Amino acid sequence: MKSTQDVKNFIEEENIQFIKLMYIDAFGVQKNIAIMPDELERAFRGGISFDASAIAGFDDGVRSDLFLDPDPDTLTIVPWRPIEGKVARMFCDVRYPSGKIYGEDTRQILKQAIVAAHQAGIRVYFGAEVEFYLFRLDENGEPTRIPQDHASYMDSEPLDRGANIRRDICFSLIDMGIRPEASHHEQGPGQNEIDFRYSDALTAADNNLTFKWVVKSIAEANGMWADFSPKPIDDAPGNGMHLNISVMKDDESEPDDEEVRKLNMEFMAGIMEHIREITLFLNPTPASYRRLGNMKAPGFVSWSEQNRSQLIRIPAVKGTEGRRFELRSPDPTANPYLAYAMLIYAGIDGVKRHLTPPDPVDQNLYTADPRLTETMKKLPSKLEEAIRYAADSIFVKNVLPENILRLYCERSR
Structure with missing residues (x-):
């Protein structure tokens, strides 16, 4: 299993310039938000927020803010992107602002x-x-x-x-x-x-x-x-x-x-x-x-x-x-x-x-x-x-x- 430090080391060693945090809606449509390497620490510490009300399966009608929690084990380079300005990708779990796992995320349902x-x-x-x-x-x-x-x-x-x-x-x-x-x-x-x-x-x-x-x-x-x-x-x-x-x-x-x-x-x-x-x-x-x-x-x-x-x-x-x-x-x-x-x-x-x-x-x-x-x-x-x-x-x-x-x-x- 990769640690968050492993990810940080990899990003630095490979000169990654762009990191795609990917997740899917309830129907399997892939979604993503891209962050810069400087934001990686924040992503691992507290997650990256997104508007859940716009995503099928994530809107509970009351709270619209959910957070993406990157899974270090899914880190990979996107190989068809340019060598200069490399792009990496990680899949994410979805959490409430409190840090609690969002149970209706289908990745979590599989887990x-x-x-x-x-x-x-x-x-x-x-x-x-x-x-x-x-x-x-x-x-x-x-x-x-x-x-x-x-x-x-x-x-x-x-x-x-x-x-x-x-x-x-x-x-x-x-x-x-x-x-x-x-x-x-x-x-x-x-x-x-x-x-x-x-x-x-x-x-x-x-x-x-x-x-x-x-x-x-x-x-x-x-x-x-x-x-x-x-x-x-x-x-x-x-x-x-x-x-x-x-x-x-x-x-x-x-x-x-x-x-x-x-x-x-x-x-x-x-x-x-x-x-x-x-x-x-x-x-x-x-x-x-x-x-x-x-x-x-x-x-x-x-x-x-x-x-x-x-x-x-x-x-x-x-x-x-x-x-x-x-x-x-x-x-x-x-x-x-x-x-x-x-x-x-x-x-x-x-x-x-x-x-x-x-x-x-x-x-x-x-x-x-x-x-x-x-x-x-x-x-x-x-x-x-x-x-x-x-x-x-x-x-x-x-x-x-x-x-x-x-x-x-x-x-x-």
Whole structure:
């Protein structure tokens, strides 16, 4: 862990001239205030104030002043900025003027979920596979719906015109301490995917937000627009944010393979138990529901080994890669802090109740006999349906601040 003195030393040694303090609103929109190095001491001592009444999820209707408390562990240089006048960035927690943590900050909600997981004796890891489209800009610099190329899944250059941009993105991520595992062209025209090495939940959520910021910035520098929306082109595959999830016991003992398998299956069963109630936080926009149930995006509450038409699949692994499962319904418009928190709470419920998942469905659900699919639980097919599930859920109300649930229901309507 970095100390505040470590940060100060780094800022001085690297001649940092500008420090971006970043946080997000309730819906995952990134916000920031930039300070000069001379203000760093004040930021660490008492925080930097901002007008909370202007930020979704931070206005309690009475007090509008909140403070940003920089997290030293998230310090990194912004690598695409000029060498002269370097820029650094830190994510922040949000506090009241008294210094008390603001509990409705979604980063804090995730931290509370991580504590709950620890109390349940488990650690949860996430690795994201995030898809995005690259569209051309018009003569005024505004985004069009003209894709950068017309390549398809894993095509190579020259059909794949996004390879250099993906490479620049990966190099920038590495410079920022984030480890991408792989990148490739996806199935849609101009569609790309970059996959991440798994990490603990908080780091994974921070990295998710950093990734989207890097992609948009590098794309714009190359005259492109990066689109993370769930369904940018109606007759093409949507953008997913597939989450590889693994669960371990929170102790130092040597893991037992069968015990780990059972733990992951119980956690997975908890997610399946509550998935319809938490879909609003995994798929929070109307466009999310144009993606679900189409072109490899799931529409049913089901699982299988390797089958990509399912909500959850257990990927084939070789050697010591470890046990994990892939949740395929989330999309990149989700606030990762909130999405990961809700998944952790759902999984904890599965572990505490020793739930078992239903039988696997080893069929392609896009072509399966309707007599099978009509008996299966379905994911919400419209945003209004997802709102109803969340609003009526005792589970959601028990783990989520009332104001956040209200905001999601009202905004989505």
